[in-house]
Amino acid sequence: MKKRPFNLLRWFGDTGWRHLVGIALVVVAVFPLLYVLSASLNPGGSLVGSNALFSTIDAQNYVALFTNPDQPFALWFLNSMVIGLVTGVCTVFLGAMAAYAFSRMRFRGRRIGLLSLMLIQMFPQFLAVVAIFLLLSAISDVFPALGLGSQLGLILVYLGGALGVNTYLMYGFFNTVPVSIDEAAKLDGASHAQIFFSIILRLVAPILAVVGLLSFIGSTGEYVIASVVLTDPSSQTLAVGLYTFVSQQFSNNWSIFAAGAVLAALPVVALFLALQKYIVGGLTAGSVK
């Protein structure tokens, strides 16, 4: 009996206060997300009506999201997924090829190549958004299918950033795969392409997943270039479409926007949580070398 209060104090000094801090931050972190969820289920529609959390629950906003022709949410969603997936897959492929070359081959200009990649990636692509716009409008004259207004054109622009930091992440991971595996395969008569496609790519799958996911998140959330390239509402992505939708009539469209936000965030958050382990590994790989 005498020990108990002493123990409680000790517990609090040791780990108890950590729970308090943790809980406080969890509230701050999760609250806005719960608020969006609540607003999306509130049939009231306006911003002020969304303040009573979870008072009414109704799917009407979700229905409205898919029935209003001014705001083709289904198309935006599809566009974002297609652009994000294609960009993600191609980014992984281009980055992995470059990382394979840097990791496994020794050639002239290798060090300089790695160094220039690091320098180039310091300058984000969207800084040159004016030049990208003018370049694409010039391409439109030759190839309407790749120029302004074209999602394929936008994907090509995004692939301009496929190397850079991605190659770095992959390069580090490729180096952890023993070279003896390649050599054994080579002795068995495998060509460099066979080694790359059927051996290395399988062994480095975790980093491919991370890079693919980061690229997917990056391209689905990208606003600057997408808003300049995709002018037609039916070809826009979620970032561009939802922004214009909500910025026009901020307060009135609120709960429909919230429903859109919930649906838009779901795939990204789900993927993120599923691959969390790898992402954390990828992020900290840079810091802890």
Add this chain to the structure above:
Amino acid sequence: MTNDDDRVDTLDPTDEVAVDPGTPTEGASAAPRIRPQKPARPERTSRSSGIGGLIAKIALLGLLDAFAVWTVFVMVGLHMWIPVGVTVLVTGVINWIYLGRGKRLPAKYLAPGVSFLLLFQVFVVVFSGYIAFTNYSDGHNSTKEDAVASISSAGAKRVPDSPAYQLSVLQRGAPLYLLVTAPDGTASIGTTNQPLKAVNNAEKDSTGRATGLPGYRSLNLSEVLDQQDAITSLKVPVSSNPNDGFLRTDDASTAYVFKSDLTYDATADTFTDSNGVVYSDNGKGEFQQVDGTKTLSPGWKVDVGLQNFVKAFTNPQLAGPLWKVIIWTFVFAFLSVATTFALGLFLAIVLNHPRLRGKKIYRVLVILPYAFPAFLSGLVWAGLLNPEFGFINQVLLGGAQIPWLTDPWLARLSVIGVNLWLGYPYMFLVCTGALQSLPEEVDEAARVDGASPWRIFRSIKLPLLLVSVAPLLIASFAFNFNNFNVIYMLTRGWPRFTDTTLDIGSTDLLITMVYKVAFGQGGVRDYGLASALSILIFILIAIISIIAFRKTKVLEEINS
């Protein structure tokens, strides 16, 4: 040659047995790490990818070449000589890389990514540099030739005695063409920017009106109705001389000749209007009235040297706001890194405790803001912080009317706060990783020496941590320097400055300012000025990075 391929594919087991005993010694003696590509066998390795790989390679190269040839044809038609040269060169290099063997192997793996990088990241930066020295903007976005044609056709009136041309609308690819039949029965075809050209193989109907042309598709009535706007906006020059006027139609069945009351004199390079007023090239990409200020629109693109940079720092509308934006950009980036790092590190230390239960749950929940798409977070917080209806004012502060996003200083505070919410999980993850990799013994040794936990943290853990995290902090600074989404989605850069009519505000970063100058609603889209500001950002980031990396190298040397 084929024999070699066959042996590799089909006689694998024997091959293995035959090679295995001999090669290990070779491998062991010949420094395996440094030269994975042994000079003795490149021929074999590059050829043994099998028939499938070879076919795929030939097919892809063939597609690329076909595409290149087609592009070249189109570009030659448009007189784009420099792009033609570049296309031919690039296609040649790619073919050379993939058709060769041996030494070109690394290039085979690097070429695809590097091509994209060169075009969409390196080239566009160089191109930005070029645009920054031009007056490229709305009204100055084409060549002088186009400007002359455009001025000649603007403000045009129908020529009083102009004959009526019968017409049909044709299409080839995306562009629409007018096929017209002159009163004398001759048929000719043309479109905007492509003067009428007589054709003699047109199909004609019973009245003698030309209705179709081989290689083109004639539009039927409903298609014509669908594309009415596009058809009535066509201006087909009668000849290559802009003074001859152009054909226009209002009903898609008859076209008339229209002429501007401005006539262009090619030898003197001047425009003269019906009152005899002369406009001449003023050297700034415009035709200007000789004794007056009136200019004709559109102008064209000319090089203006440093004018955009000078304008940015001397124009009273621009200079004051620009300095404020630059300072705020630095403050925002610095505070963003400082606050997120402080909170992330604090949280990492708090939750990185061996006996803390539920660590994993906390970890997943506190990184949720990082998983939520950033552009959505900005918009959601804009709703939460809305002064009139937002949750923060209405519910948490009991109906207060605090102008979170409309008062300059509160808006800046809100932006920093929201960015903290968004950014601390990243720092938390990074710091957790770095803390876990610190050696335990250091901690223990210090504790044995009687150091307090705070002292251990400040003098031992933090310096060690900074060494590994410093490059990420620099990267984070560079990222926040250009953190477009948070600013644009949350405040759009507003509240607007009162000392300028331009759309620049208290929370604008340089990058949002660039975006608004180039693509903002209302006002002139000034690409030249926007590019000049981009170049300014490039220079600033470069300087910061160089200084920062130098400093962190010093840090590293001190500690190691």
